Amino acid sequence: MSFSTPLALVLLLALPFTIYLGWPRQRFRRRRDSFSLALRVIILLLLVLALAGTQVVQSADRLAVVFLVDASDSMGQTAREAQLDYLRAALAAMGPDDLAGIVQFGANALVERPLSSVREVARLQSTPATGNTDLAEAIRLGLALFPDDVARRLVILSDGLPTVGDTTAAAELAAASGVEISYARFTPQADLPEVQVTEVRVPSAVNAGQQFDLSLTVEAEASTPATITVLQSGAIFHQETVTLRQGTNNFTLPLEGAGAGFRDFQVQVDPLSSDNFYQNNTLSAFTRVIGPPRVLILSGAPEEARYLQPALEEAGLEVEVAAPEQLPVGLVPLAQYDSIVLADVPATRLSRDRQLALQSYVRDLGGGLVTVGGPDAYGPGGYFQTPLEETLPLDMQVRDQQRLPQLTIVYLIDRSGSMGVGGADGIPNIELAKEAIIRSIDFLQPTDRAGVVSFDTQGYWIADIQDVRDRLSLQRLVASLRAGGGTDILAGMSLTAEAIASDPSDRKHIILLTDGGSNASGLIELAERLNTESGVTTSTIAIGAGAAGFLRNMAEAGGGNYHIVTGAAQIPTIFTVETVLATRSYILEEPFVPVLSAASPIMEGIGAAPPLLGYVATTPKQTAQIILRTPPPFSDPVLAGWQYGLGRAVAFTSDATARWGANWVSWADFVRFWSQAVRWTITESAEGNLETRVVMEGEQARLVVDARSPDGAFLNGLNLRLSLINPRSQAAVLPLRQVAPGCYEAIFTPTDEGAYILHVQGSGRLDGETLTFDLTTGWVMAYSAEYDARGGRADGELLLNSLAALTGGRSLLDDPAGVFAHNLAARSTSTPIWPWLVLAALLLLPVDIAARRLIITRSDVQRLRAFFARTKSAEQPTERLSGLMEAKERGRLRAEERGSTVAALRASREQRRVEPAPPVETPAPTGDKPAYKAPAGAQSPDANLAGQLLKRRKEREGKGD
Template sequence: MGLEFKYPLFFLLLIPAGLVLFLFFKQTKGFMHKEKIWITCIRAVVFSFIILSLVTPQLVFKTNERNVVFLVDSSASMMGTENEILTWIEKSVQSKKEKDQFAILSLGKNVAVEQSLHANSDVIQEFSTNINRYDTNIEQGIQLASSMFPSNSNGRVVLFSDGNQTAGNILDAARLLKQRGIVLDFIPISRQVGQDMAVTEFSVPSSLYEGETVRLTMKVESNYTTNAKVRITLNDEEIIEENIQIKEGTNLLTFTHEAMETGFYVYKGEISAVGDAFAENNFLQAISNVKGTPRILVVQSEPNEGVSKALQTSGLIVDQITPQQLPSSLSSYLRYQSILFNNVAATDIGEKKMKLINQAVKDFGTGFVMAGGENSFGLGGYFKTPIEELLPVEMEVKGKQELPSLGLIIVLDRSGSMEGEKLSLAKEAAARSVELLREKDTLGFFAFDDRPWEIIEAAPISNKEKAIEKIRSVPAGGGTEIYSALEAAFNRLIPLELQRKHIILLTDGQSATNNDYHALIDKGKETNITLSTVALGQDADKRLLEDLAGYGAGRFYDVVDDTVIPSILSRETAVLTRTYIVDDPFYPTIHPNFDWDPLFKDGVPEMNAYIAVTPKATSHMILSSDKEDPILAEWQFGLGRTIAYTSDLSGKWAGNWAKWGEWPHFINQLMSRTLPTYNSEPYTIHVENRNGQTVIQLQSSNSEQGPIETAVISQSGEQIDASMKITAPGKYELAMDHNPGMYFLRINQFSEEGEEKLYKTGFAVPYSDELLLKGNNFALLEEAANITGGKQLTKEKMAFDSLPFYPVKKQPISSWLIMIAFLFFFLEIAIRRFGLPPISLLVRKYVKPIKKVSKEIEVPKINKSTRQKPLSTKTNPISDIQQKQELNNKKKLNRATEDEDTSEQNPQESMKRLLEAKKRMNR
């Protein structure tokens, strides 16, 4: 057993501690000399123990137990070596002693425990943990390995790797191991890549002009010669495909393409060949911003060439698509400067695509216009959707005093097949319907599996929050039986005296019975009950549901995208009233606005109808109805401008507006008001991989030093966390930790005058360096091992060999030293409060000395007069002792009496003693 000190420099604190004690002894007054010596000595002990605890002494015990952690590099470059490594570990474990312990970890970008530390000889048969194999962070692996060892003990880490790290620093981790006395040994494993080629560079100019010829450059590294196919796509459409002879080594390929369209161009260059090891390193992406005539996306369910012609006449490029054709990637929306929804229902879109549009408007300045019609705004199901969020108006109409009385019952399938996102979305849809209803409207809610469950009894809504809570608490159940649930809903609505009654049925399964649905619906028709149905998924009985909706005078929805479910129910709830459509002819009221006044200087024609909406607080009203409802409103949403036009563009609702001479200019003004203004190339951008992170370097082309704001958005519309720092005037760096893929960057720059400039671009995060064609780096492993006193292991049994220094266990004793210091500290307080005599009496009282009887016995003296006389009797020593004790007691009694007399005779002396005692207590 030995003793070691973890922080010996703290011993220097003894110098100031000694100085403080010396000054205390020399300068402190009010204590007796003996008391001062005791207090100084006790304080010296307290200081010594506290300083000793700061030094952190540890008792060191030698042990014969060896702890070994096998750390296995399981990254992509090590694929195919798993069996070899496990065989090595099994042979190694056979040589361990009974008390030796081992553990197994696997590492990639992250680290996972395959087998925890234990003493038995069982070894896992395969690596089963889920790690990210497309990076190698050996440092993180070593950190977790060191934490596996018991507290205050050492051991050995055995690393299996090819030495190629893409994140972290193995040398830093080795230095930490050395501080703990842990040895790092390694077994070099050669990567088994086989034949592989990789696209290492793919470059495209970041900015182009319409009609310019683009030069596309691709660099391919290959370790074998073969024929390969090169394919280049633009916004997921193939533009180039060629067969190329690839030679071993570096191959530089060049292609050209003419930029015929404006907007964001996302190029993707990829190569494929027979026998290629990794497909993940066969492609890279690049992005370019093509400038020219603004491009508009018009989305409409029915063809309306008048809108497109009006926009094209003004020089805009127009693309027309249906709602079902809306793209699912953010880059496809960033190609357009503005988007027009012309009488489009939310039920044809889905919330995922709406979120992408919202992101394009908010973060990249894309414009957006919604025009009215029977499938738009509230009637289109946009309540509480991402599209409603970006518009200057709300779908819900405030103050519905004139609406007819309404009864709505929702019948929801809660069978086992609905469990998960489908049921969650259906419940959220029902909750939105509740929010759209007035408090005097009647609501009922049935959930069914093999039988109906009445969750909310049909009655006027008294507490919306409570009703929504009940709906959201419905769990998944068992089978599917539609008829009994539908019958229960009809029976609830039939006796109610309401102007409009409606049932919405949502299910994803087949009915378990074949009852007479038509008879049930006929019974409900007698009291004006209508029925709409929603088929969720491919397993739903679509023929039955479509027939029920048609016979029940409602609507049938065939749901492919589950995210449209909330829009369907909010649309159904809005359609019930029909008062969302205001169809009394009127002349719109013009609100003064600098940008619109020239268009309306001669007045406006009469308008037939519009959809009622509610303006948002910060929106700008351009036109309003005679009922003060918005007809034309606009506002700024993030970086983009959006407009709500609540009449239609077909002329059915707009009336005489379609014959108005300024009608084409009005349509053009709708779109041109929302076009963003971008600045040309204010920054150059460079992307690099640095220590496992993607670093985006921005440099101002004109050395502007104003503050900037940035946002990084993924293809799916997710905003990525990226920390930004200034590295030099006009230079910035953004660091992000994210997966390979396509990302978009928005930059807002602010001048000293407060002027805002917007710039948008994109960049690609390439595949990890893990997939690059590299050799082994065993020299790095050897360097890290040497730091800790380790080496390369050549035989399996060496893993449990003796360590360069004894395996030890350490026991800190700082807590015991602190406890002893406190005990002496309390003793010092007691002496200062009560003085040394009371403490001494207390010690004498409870710690009595052992007295020897032999010392107490005295031999009686012999008088000279009797020296010659013979002793006639023997001396009794016990009697003599008793006599002596009685004599001493009498002396003590007499002394006490004398003290009392003295105190009575000398009151001044007694008062002096009392004052000294009081001073002692106050210290």
């Protein structure tokens, strides 16, 4: 017996006091008070034992073993087969009452088999991540599998080379839990000679045009030819074939800092003969080329950059022009640019991944973004509800309903069976169509009207033409669209024409979406008639090359637009574009002079601006700074800017060409205006005052930033933050805390191998002046130590032996049967019994109360005895009870007989009193046989009984007289 809370036993000191208070002091109550006192002492004792956590301790000689099987890449196929053979041999020696479990581990740990008595193992089926070895997690998971009532042992089957996790701490936890750790070390056998890149070195910063060297070191276990490829920002920069010698090979490649910006270099070494791990054949490095700011212009058409590019170059900026589709997707290649300009670029030419990368470039990396308007930008360019709209200081929707005509749109949607088929992204076209309609409805004004018609071989109204005030109910109807059937566009078009022709709205528009073909008969004529007679425009959207070719002619006849969609993901954006164009109110082409509405560095030193000939109407966001506006009554934004995350974005709603900016391209301040607009998005910084380095400490990385003034003095009290971009372009913002004079640190846990971008931004003061810091640098997390073939294998035995020594285990490589040896101390288990003690106390409590409150006399005792006696009699065997019942029945029958006999005698006597009985003749005896003669004094039984009854009656009557 043991106690979980032995301190509670101090309460037993209250027993003497309880006995003293309850001791009987009156002779006539002594027996009852003594009994009550005994009960109270027992109740108090039970409650104290319950509070002390009384437990019944039992010991059991059962053994549970959990095998920790290393499944990481470093083990190799040969070692895995040896592990499986070892498991089978060990399980064959398991005792009848023993238990065994299996945990497989790599970068994580998984339960292959919970504890059971199963002895067979065919193969291991769990699949942990194999890029690292986390033995510590495997130990913790194994400990969690053990019950309390068995002796416990962990057996590690591994090479003993963990790459992550605190293995010693996990072993100390096992030792504290009384768990033994033993091991069987399996040494991996390399199937092929290994080749690995061990180091790539470049200067952390170089000047533009400066020559520098890229140095790399390659380790080879055998001589072999290999190809060395150097990629810069994802493009092949250098490639050559070399012969690797056995051992260490050093190479130097001369490079030049060709352009300012952040440059990443990736080195790949591909041996002609295969090696074991491809993961260690690649390594990266970074450098920052210091020079003029680098700007990327993405132009929707070549003429959009015709005036803009030379203006920026004249201002001393390094400019690169590319098509929107050439925008890099990852943040690492985008980091080489200080600012990016979109010149009349529609959203349909930027995939969603590119838009998200551009958004993250501004928000998380601190890059600059400038958008220039045109007929294909902003609302008409499909920016509504896209990452581009989120990044810019403008909303694409004009909210002044009075300036917009009432619009009616009918969405004519193909619901044939082919629309239910998914594209390259796996999303069915019908689902994208529904998303497109919903987004288009969101763009409409509450006074606008909308309807939805679907068609297969017939036309169906999904939603009648109605006001869009209740958008939610309309969108619910849209969500009910389902694909299935043939394709008859005329059936749907005819149904639509009947309703929209008589609609009272100012603008009426049909958007037809289909992915198939049908008979063109009547369609072009119907679209033309609706346009000329009822002012209804028709636009067509063809999905894929299989759509009908007459859709272009149909759109031309209907006065609308024709779109062919190669990627179905463009459908929602195209619907938004069509909704904007249908209003004919977002592009305003009339001369106006921009009005300066707020001071800004962009307009510094610039006089009055000349007239512009057109712009795209938008709405400014709440926190945006509006620098230029149109004159009243609209006062729409022309130039707006804002801070978005770590970066800045500028939006110019007119263009930079001779279309709307004919007076601007010849303006004397044209170069100054655009250079200052772009430079405003580029954060000026004192980055030369910061030096960074990354130090790996176990699984964590520590970024150290040293801040000094130009004369070497420490810069203290800076407000710095780190924006960390991992190889998957995911961003995290961490504060940098000052830990020493001029030293700031941030700790993060890198989980992905590859290139990390580190963007340090902040501010501080020096000699009364404000300093701004904006530094972008890079750091490479090399491949996992799992793939490092250089030595270190002997350390595995040392580590496993230290874990075993810490917990009392040993090596069991040559003794698989010893895994289930019962040489561990028997495990004692404790079963708490306090609930039973509390229950007993509760049951005794009413007895105690009854003993003190109730007076029991001797007669009460006698009645109690009588009650139990009757109860006992009632519990006699069934045979005796049956006999008694039968006797009772016989007595009842005899009494009934006697009653009938007495009644008969009384009747006879009354009859004799009334008339005398006739004489009785005695027959003469016949023959020789004498007649029977009753003895003297003898009577029949009936006469005897009747006589007795008469006699008793006379006696009663005599007494009555």
